[in-house]
Amino acid sequence: DIQMTQSPSTLSASVGDRVTITCRASQSISSWLAWYQQKPGKAPKLLIYKASSLESGVPSRFSGSGSGTEFTLAISSLQPDDFATYYCQQYNTYSMTFGQGTKVEIK
């Protein structure tokens, strides 16, 4: 199985900050990576797919980059609605795996 490791596990930030979350794969996954946002008691919401493609309806302050084994999710100017947990997911193989999550908290 491909292991996905996110860092940091928790991130404290203020409204307006630029934040970045990293996801590393245990082997190359090309650009087959998605990012999700999840709020308590809710289903995950797709933000980014194929490493850098923005899902329809997602604000442009979200962006994704990377390929191979290292990927980044960036939020250019953190908004109150963005405090949530973020997960990466690789789909390079039939056996998909998620990262352990990064919680973005209010500083």
Add this chain to the structure above:
Amino acid sequence: QLQLQESGPRLVKPSETLSLTCTVSGGSISSPNYYWGWIRQPPEKGLEWIGTISYSGTTYFNPSLKSRVTISVDTSTNQLSLNQSSVIAADTAVYFCARLNSEWFGGGRFDYWGQGTLVTVSS
């Protein structure tokens, strides 16, 4: 607008079989560009992919669960189902069904999700 809704027993006894159904509305489960999947999330933990199925019945499973899981699709009712046998307390989780937007055969991102249903394994 596509909607997915999970249903099934909320409490299952250890060693028994967990059975859930996902009803898809606002779109056809038979669309060729999409697969359908189950994902679970234990309380206060991360997401775990369980398995994926195409409308024609091709399945892929998490290797750690493969021996206990079956997934099926019923195109006549626009539903997919999950059966997980021999459950233990560690199978307690919120179970989500989701649509997989296929970018290559069997792989892709989950773009629509059900709200999830908490299933507790306890005697």
